[in-house]
Each structure stands twice: as C-alpha cells, then as structure tokens.
Amino acid sequence: MLNAKRFAPLPTVALGDCRQQRPTSRRCECGGCGKTFLATAIIDAMPAFDDRAGGYTILRHLHCDFCNHVEVWTEGVDLDGRPSGVPLGPRGRLTGTLVEKFLARYPEAAGVEMC
C-alpha cells in the first residue's frame, strides 16, 4: 500500500551531484540527462522467468521529471528476487501519452521517497 506522505514532489528536491554510470541496487541515473535517483524511484514489475536470459528477470521503470520520459529496462534478479543492477540490453523510453498513463497508474513515480 502506497503511503503518499513518504513522497515529496520532485520540484522540492534539489538535483543531486552524485552520478552513477548504470543502475545499481541503491541508485539509478537517467540515461538522457544524467540525473541521479534513489532506487526507490524505480517501479518494478514482478520477476518472471525469461527463456532467452535463462533465468528470472525483472522489468524496471524510471520516470525522469527533467526529460519527462519513462526509461524501461530489464535486469536479472538474484535468488531473493532483487535486481542485479546490470541492465540486460539497451533501455527503452516511453514518451508523450504513455508517460501520462504510467504516472496515472504509478503516482509514486512522480516523487522521491523521504529518508
């Protein structure tokens, strides 16, 4: 259950200067502008078995408020279902009305979790 009080609107959050080259279990960087997000900003699907990868993978989504797009990529998962932090292939991008539909379904993706 989403606790809306745990999230702050992105305009109230200063852009961090910590950069990461690829997603990890703790941080993720937008592939367009380089803005860094906490891993809690990533919306994950349920892990599913992927025949091509030969194991379980997870579909991940990150909304970047600066670029106004949603990045989509797949990662392998460990035995506990945690993402590996290593994308399997290039990231895709959702734009336009697909971003609006994504944010309508996952409003928590438009904010950051307060620590």
Ligand SMILES: [Zn+2]
């Ligand atoms: Zn961006």
